[in-house]
Amino acid sequence: MQQIHNTINTWYLENARDLPWRRPGVSGWEVMVSEFMLQQTPVVRVLPVWEEWMRRWPRPQDLAAEPLSEALKAWGRLGYPRRAQRLHAAAVEITTEYNGEVPRTEAELLALPGIGSYTAAAIACFAFGERTVVVDTNIRRVHARLFGGMALPEPSPRASEFARAAEVQPEDHQAANLWNISVMELGALVCTARSPKCEQCPVFQQCAWIAQGQPAPHYIPKGQ
Ligand code: SF4
Structure with missing residues (x-):
């Protein structure tokens, strides 16, 4: 083995591949947004939308401060827009419950809207180096x-x-x-x-x- x-x-x-959400020093939020977008959309279509989201909302509290309609509009053509709705809800929860910091454990991540077992394990591992x-x-x-x-x-x-x-x-x-x-x-x-x-x-x-x-x-x- x-x-x-x-x-x-x-x-x-x-x-x-040199993907921006895999570069050293990316934040938990950057990884989390990429994982939501990649759930049902291929990398090439995610790249420009992810860049735009990160420019506009570099932290969860930036997205949480905007109405949901803005998140839905910026989701554009990624498809399955319910993901944008859940991501917005997760940003609000991270802002109120975790002081704007994406939680690092699988258990905490799993409790957020829109996060299932794969996404929780992926964020904990890729963003925070947790063993998952x-x-x-x-x-x-x-x-x-x-x-x-x-x-x-x-x-x-x-x-x-x-x-x-x-x-x-x-x-x-x-x-x-x-x-x-x-x-x-x-x-x-x-x-x-x-x-x-x-x-x-x-x-x-x-x-x-x-x-x-x-x-x-x-x-x-x-x-x-
Ligand atoms: S590409 Fe997949 S199926 Fe082919 S040799 Fe590698 S592991 Fe096996």
Whole structure:
């Protein structure tokens, strides 16, 4: 396992996209806004809107001071505008309950509007370096292939996937945090849903799905 950890973490350091919400020194709020926007919208569409939001509302209290209608307008074409509504409600709560500071623990984050288990784990890890187990669609897919030998993860997340995600994490705290983002990026760039670029994959040799002869998916994904 340690070799897989090192290989994927090193691959990330050399190949990751330069995304503004991943740069050193970003605030909890910057990460939180990016996570809300990325929940259902691709990176390229999120980038300009996130930049605009951060210019306009660099802290939760700046957004909280504005009427909800402004947040909805600035959400623009990201889709699923209920996220803007929840983000605004979360900004108000952070301002009143946490003195304008995004809370850093998963439990506190989970209690905020619009934050589910993935988003809480992601913000706690990416913004504050807390040790969490991050499990999103990309990570589920990489784990299913690399460790499970399956073409796709189950249609909806299972408890066993979360248990495996915790089990395969590096023991070292820093390496575990890097692992969360590295596996996610591998899923976004290489181990993609429809046509994984296995020939470019740093863990091709260790991949269970490759070793088993790339078996077909055990169900037909929605939309195909
Ligand atoms: S070899 Fe292919 S299927 Fe396996 S982890 Fe890499 S990209 Fe995914």
